[in-house]
């Protein structure tokens with residue numbers, strides 16, 4: 001296993017077969033009928049260049065340029081790997097699981113040197129019929145960490161947008177090396193930003 005500059009372990013070996021399946025489907029994902037995708041338990045694996053995500057990379061250091069599948073294998077940073085899996089919970093509640101991995105070039109805010117940030121997460125979503133149902137549900141029952149996030153059903157649902165949103169949420173607000181070369185006093189020492197669901201922290205705030 002490789003350890004990147006953030007100290008995170010990159011589970012490359014165990015994900016190798018999965019990534020091979022993703023590479024077989026290179027390019028931005030097609031639009032899907034989200035509810036149907038879930039109810040038919042469909043699945044899509046894919047990979048594409050991180051530079052296609054213009055909202056994500058805006059304001060970030062230059063990301064590696066990956067043009068094609070063969071280059072992606074050799075030059076792993078710069079690639080977004082994903083799976084979207086549809087399922088019916090208890091045979092009636094449509095859900096999707098998004099698994100996404102990417103390495104994103106950031107700048108350490110302590111030493112101002114490059115930092116490669118690894119995102120590796122799986123997120124469960126309920127597919128809901130409409131926006132109001134989503135809001136009502138949020139008002140009716142307090143959010144907790146185990147409550148799936150929600151996506152509004154769309155017959156032209158953009159997986160690429162969903163992935164981009166997840167990566168934007170995953171990027172730490174103040175990225176820092178976990179073992180930064182810049183000298184700091186112990187009082188200043190903070191743990192490296194770890195991925196905490198922003199919805200979870202929102203729930204924590206609401207619970208106060």
Ligand SMILES: [Zn+2]
Pocket residue numbers: 108109110111112113176177179180181182
């Ligand atoms: Zn640093």
